[in-house]
Amino acid sequence: MLPLSDYDLPTLADELDRIGQKRSHALPILRRFYQSAGEFSPDGLYLSKSLLTELEAGPTRQSRVLTRHTSPDGTVKLLIGFSDGAAVEAVLMPWYHAGRAAGCVSSQVGCAMGCDFCASTKYGLRRSLTAGEIVEQYLWLRAQAAGQNRRLTSLVFMGMGEPMQNLDAVIDSIQRLGEPTTAGLGRRHITVSTVGIVPGIQRLAASGLGVHLAVSLHAPDDETRSRLVPMNRKFKVADIMIAARAYQETTGQIVTIEYCVLADVNDSDQQAHELARLLKGFRAHVNLIPYNWIGSGLSGIVYRKPAQERLEQFLEILRDAGTVTHFRKTRGDDVAAACGQLAILSA
Numbered sequence: 001m002l003p004l005s006d007y008d009l010p011t012l013a014d015e016l017d018r019i020g021q022k023r024s025h026a027l028p029i030l031r032r033f034y035q036s037a038g039e040f041s042p043d044g045l046y047l048s049k050s051l052l053t054e055l056e057a058g059p060t061r062q063s064r065v066l067t068r069h070t071s072p073d074g075t076v077k078l079l080i081g082f083s084d085g086a087a088v089e090a091v092l093m094p095w096y097h098a099g100r101a102a103g104c105v106s107s108q109v110g111c112a113m114g115c116d117f118c119a120s121t122k123y124g125l126r127r128s129l130t131a132g133e134i135v136e137q138y139l140w141l142r143a144q145a146a147g148q149n150r151r152l153t154s155l156v157f158m159g160m161g162e163p164m165q166n167l168d169a170v171i172d173s174i175q176r177l178g179e180p181t182t183a184g185l186g187r188r189h190i191t192v193s194t195v196g197i198v199p200g201i202q203r204l205a206a207s208g209l210g211v212h213l214a215v216s217l218h219a220p221d222d223e224t225r226s227r228l229v230p231m232n233r234k235f236k237v238a239d240i241m242i243a244a245r246a247y248q249e250t251t252g253q254i255v256t257i258e259y260c261v262l263a264d265v266n267d268s269d270q271q272a273h274e275l276a277r278l279l280k281g282f283r284a285h286v287n288l289i290p291y292n293w294i295g296s297g298l299s300g301i302v303y304r305k306p307a308q309e310r311l312e313q314f315l316e317i318l319r320d321a322g323t324v325t326h327f328r329k330t331r332g333d334d335v336a337a338a339c340g341q342l343a344i345l346s347a
Contacts, residue, residue: 075332108161116297164200276321
């Protein structure tokens with residue numbers, strides 16, 4: 001058998017049938033697997049000796065935690081390694097409410113998008129993750145949260161990689177994590193982020209998953225955005241906004257517009273007014289992200305975080321225009337766990 005993280009209910013039932021076991025055992029096995037955050041134990045389950053032998057012979061997991069870094073603010077970054085030597089980083093963030101936490105997972109080992117201010121793309125794309133490898137990140141984070149007396153109540157696909165370039169595995173993992181009888185993480189507590197790959201946005205809308213969408217915009221105009229996000233040369237700002245509006249109309253979920261604020265690049269009053277005009281009539285939520293340092297980008301440019309006064313002025317212009325806007329609180333930047341800082345590709 002494969003690691004249990006590689007199965008959903010129908011495929012595990014099929015596998016049990018193939019080896020001469022009852023299909024009905026799939027539900028209690030997967031329920032126990034998720035309840036124990038991947039530390040599967042058959043105790044108390046009424047399974048045949050032959051099935052227990054099969055389960056014990058196969059690997060429960062396909063990954064391991066290689067390193068753990070904890071910030072004084074409570075953020076925990078895990079380096080999770082796989083059997084081929086590849087590794088990704090995943091992050092647990094304490095929520096504002098006691099007893100809760102949010103998780104951030106990766107969808108690829110590295111990233112091919114080339115965004116100039118993001119560390120994940122510095123070394124290119126090594127490979128995409130399987131659905132099981134994505135699920136296991138969630139399980140490691142869930143276990144970490146339990147160790148802090150917290151529950152992992154929300155998940156974002158905002159780590160390494162572009163989810164829309166690995167959408168089959170991303171959708172598969174969301175379906176497993178959103179299964180109420182096993183993992184039980186509500187799909188409405190899941191957010192998928194993208195640099196704006198329009199066909200992926202359209203396909204995610206059509207999937208019926210109903211998850212939240214975050215669009216990494218970072219500039220209101222094509223000239224600036226193309227320098228920061230090379231994919232903009234293929235999918236222009238206007239096309240991305242049409243897809244985002246359609247996603248919101250189809251799913252009923254408020255779209256988040258991610259905007260990494262870079263000093264003297266995309267933080268002018270004019271750009272704030274342009275962003276407000278771009279979003280006029282659109283009930284999107286703008287998430288301003290003060291730049292987190294990564295050294296030089298692919299272009300060799302070393303970006304800077306704007307002064308607090310400049311950030312506040314940018315925020316005020318958007319709010320005065322009626323755009324719902326807030327700052328993302330920086331967490332874990334002292335252990336390179338903040339937005340745009342995840343990068344390690346191998347053990």
